[in-house]
Amino acid sequence: xxxxxxxxxxxxxxxxxxxxxxxxxxxxxxxxxxxxxxxxxxxxxxxxxxxxxxxxxxxxxxxxxxxxxxxxxxxxxxxxxxxxxxxxxxxxxxxxxxxxxxxxxxxxxxxxxxxxxxxxxxxxxxxxxxxxxxxxxxxxxxxxxxxxxxxxxxxxxxxxxxxxxxxxxxxxxxxxxxxxxxxxxxxxxxxxxxxxxxxxxxxxxxxxxxxxxxxxxxxxxxxxxxxxxxxxxxxxxxxxxxxxxxxxxxxxxxxxxxxxxxxxxxxxxxxxxxxxxxxxxxxxxxxxxxxxxxxxxxxxxxxxxxxxxxxxxxx
Ligand SMILES: C[S@@+](CC[C@H](N)C(=O)[O-])C[C@H]1O[C@@H](n2cnc3c(N)ncnc32)[C@H](O)[C@@H]1O
Numbered sequence: 488x489x490x491x492x493x494x495x496x497x498x499x500x501x502x503x504x505x506x507x508x509x510x511x512x513x514x515x516x517x518x519x520x521x522x523x524x525x526x527x528x529x530x531x532x533x534x535x536x537x538x539x540x541x542x543x544x545x546x547x548x549x550x551x552x553x554x555x556x557x558x559x560x561x562x563x564x565x566x567x568x569x570x571x572x573x574x575x576x577x578x579x580x581x582x583x584x585x586x587x588x589x590x591x592x593x594x595x596x597x598x599x600x601x602x603x604x605x606x607x608x609x610x611x612x613x614x615x616x617x618x619x620x621x622x623x624x625x626x627x628x629x630x631x632x633x634x635x636x637x638x639x640x641x642x643x644x645x646x647x648x649x650x651x652x653x654x655x656x657x658x659x660x661x662x663x664x665x666x667x668x669x670x671x672x673x674x675x676x677x678x679x680x681x682x683x684x685x686x687x688x689x690x691x692x693x694x695x696x697x698x699x700x701x702x703x704x705x706x707x708x709x710x711x712x713x714x715x716x717x718x719x720x721x722x723x724x725x726x727x728x729x730x731x732x733x734x735x736x737x738x739x740x741x742x743x744x745x746x747x748x749x750x751x752x753x754x755x756x757x758x759x760x761x762x763x764x765x766x767x768x769x770x771x772x773x774x775x776x777x778x779x780x781x782x783x784x785x786x787x788x789x790x791x792x793x794x795x796x797x798x799x800x801x802x
Contacts, residue, residue, distance in 0.1 A: 499711060502521065502711060502712065503712050503748075503749065505517065505518060505521070506521075506708055506712060506748060507748070507751050509761075510746075510748070510751075510753045510761065511751075511753070514759075514760070514762060515753075515759070515760065515761045515762065516761065516762040516763075517704065517761060517762075517763055519650045519736075519763060519764035519765070520596045520623065521704060521707065522700065522701070522703065522704050522763065522764065523595070523596055523597040523600075524597065524703070524707050524711075525597065525599045525600050526703050526706070526707075527597065527700060527703050527704070527707070528573060528574075528595075528597040528600035529600070530696060530699055530700040530703060531573065531700060532573070532574050533696050534692070534696050534697055534700060535574075535576075537692045537694065537696060537697075538692075539688040539689050539692045539693070540689050540692065541685065541689060541795060541796075542645070542646055542676075542678050542689070542795075542796060543576075543645070545791050545795055545796040546577060546644055546645070546646075546676045546796055546798065547576070547577055547580070548791065549789055549790070549791055549796060549798050550577055550580045550581075550644075550798065551580060552789070553789045553798060554580050554581065554584045555584075557584070557674075557800070558584065560640065560672055560674075560800060561581065561584050561585045561640070562585070562586065562587065563587060563638055564585055564587065564588060564638050564639065564640045565587055565588060565589045565590065565637040565638050565639070566588075566589065566590045566591075566592070566634055566637035566638065566639040566640070567581065567582070567585065567588055567590070567591045567592070567639070567640050567641075567642060568592045568594065568628075568630070568639060568640075568641050568642070568666070568667070569591070569592070569593045569594065569641075569642040569643070569644075570594055570624045570641065570642070570643045570647070570659075570663075571594070571595055571596075571624060571643065571645065571647040572593035572594060572595050572601065572604070573595060573597075573600070573604075573645065574604055575593055575604050575608060577642075577644045577645075577676075578591070578593070578608075578642060578644075579608075579611070581640075581642065581674075582608075582612050582615065588614075588615050589615065589616060589637070590615070590616045590617075590618055590634055590637065591608065591612070591615050591616070591617050591618070592618045592619070592620055592630065592634070593605060593608070593617070593619050593620070594619070594620040594621070594622055594624060594628060595619075595621065596621070596622065596623055596624075598621040601619045601621060602619055604619075605617045605619035618631070618634075624659065624662075625651075625655065625658070625659065625662075626662070627662050627665070627666060628666060630666065635668065636668075638670060638671075639667045639668060639670075639671045640667075640671070640672050640673070640674065641663050641666075641667050641671065641672070641673040641674070642673075642674050643663075643673065643674070643675045643676065644674075644675075644676040644798075645676055646676050646677055646678035646766065646796070648675055648676075648677060648767075649677065649678050649733070649765070649766045649767040649768065649769070650764060650765060650766060650767075651765075651767075652765065652767070653767065653777060656767075656777060656781075657777055657780060657781045658781075660673070660777070660778060660781035660782070660783055660801075661781050661782055664781070664782045664783060671802075672786070672800060672801060672802040673783065673800075673801040673802075674798065674799070674800055674801075675798070675799045675801060676796065676797075676798050677769050677774050677796070677797045677798075677799060678766065678768055678769070678795075678796055679768060679769055679770065679771065679790070679794055679795055679796060679797055680732065680768045680769070680770055681768070681793070681795050683727045685795075686725075686727060686734050686768065687725050687727060687734070689734075690725035690734050690736060690766065691723065691724070691725040697723065697725070697736075698723035701723045701736050701738055701763055701764075702718050702721065702723060702738065704738070704761075704763055705718055705721060705738065706718065708748060712748050712749060713748065713749050714746065714747065714748040714749075715746060715747050715748075716746055717744070719741075720740065720741045720742065720744055721738045721739065721740060721741065721761075722738070722739045722741055723736070723737075723738065723739075724736070724737045724738075724739050724760065725737075731765075731767070732767060732768055732769070732770075733765045733766055733767040733768060734765070734766040734768070735762060735764070735765055735766075736762075736763045736764040736765075736766075737760035737761065737762055737763065738760060738761045738763055739758060739759070739760040740755035740756065740757060740758065740759050740760065741757070742757050743755065743756055743757050769797075771788065771790070771794070771797060774797065774799065775788075775799075778799065778801050783801035783802070784801065784802055785799055785800075785801060786800045786801065786802040787799070787800040788800070
């Protein structure tokens with residue numbers, strides 16, 4: 488398949504450009520945002536229900552516990568913006584406790600999935616205007632003018648902030664400082680340091696769902712960009728990188744091989760990988776420093792008994 492055919496078939500040129508650049512560099516790496524097409528979002532939702540995946544249930548338990556004590560922060564807010572909203576499962580806890588909320592803006596890169604979730608929420612919360620926004624949270628969002636003056640709360644759960652390097656996480660927090668305006672607050676879920684065996688199991692579960700989620704990136708490249716990845720020849724691997732305090736997901740080549748994407752060819756050595764995601768695990772003090780360096784004060788912090796997960800209210 489040549490590039491002209493791909494172009495006329497409506498290929499996402501940004502995706503193609505980033506894949507060609509990411510697989511052309513050493514080591515090979517792609518942004519984790521590409522993991523989330525519609526199938527990727529559905530697989531991620533399955534991951535959140537797995538016994539090994541402690542972050543979702545820990546954060547939901549924490550939110551259920553803290554929402555009543557957050558009544559002041561929630562009561563007067565008229566605008567709620569959620570970054571990387573996915574299924575918005577956790578948000579339902581907030582929406583039920585925001586009597587004056589007028590607008591909820593779930594934003595996500597996975598457009599079709601987002602629209603389905605937004606339809607469901609509109610029916611469940613008829614008093615709130617649900618305004619889904621498809622986009623990339625690494626840039627400033629185009630919030631409709633009539634919403635910008637509202638008293639706003641940002642919500643960034645799921646430890647999605649851990650998918651960004653600390654430098655990118657700081658940029659994200661600075662962008663939100665301007666976007667949420669004076670008096671705006673941001674509620675962020677952050678996964679914390681814990682024993683490495685717990686982390687590795689969470690990112691390489693026994694049912695193989697995380698492996699399918701990671702490999703779906705290759706299926707997506709094959710379908711959307713005309714690639715010829717043989718999925719059986721790439722293994723999912725979760726690694727702990729102690730230097731950077733993060734879990735890394737890799738797709739590791741089984742043997743030497745050449746992969747074609749449109750008119751581009753990429754050579755893989757045996758054992759060479761595509762680095763597809765980072766999940767940084769913070770110490771409480773590290774995250775507080777990051778927030779302060781990004782123009783936020785830490786107003787409140789809640790953790791579970793084991794201090795595996797933290798919910799930070801920044802203001
Ligand atoms: C780890 S999941 C968390 C989902 C949900 N917030 C939760 O707590 O379960 C990350 C979410 O962020 C979205 N996402 C990833 N990168 C993004 C980006 N650069 N811009 C917007 N959304 C992104 C994904 O589509 C996915 O829904």
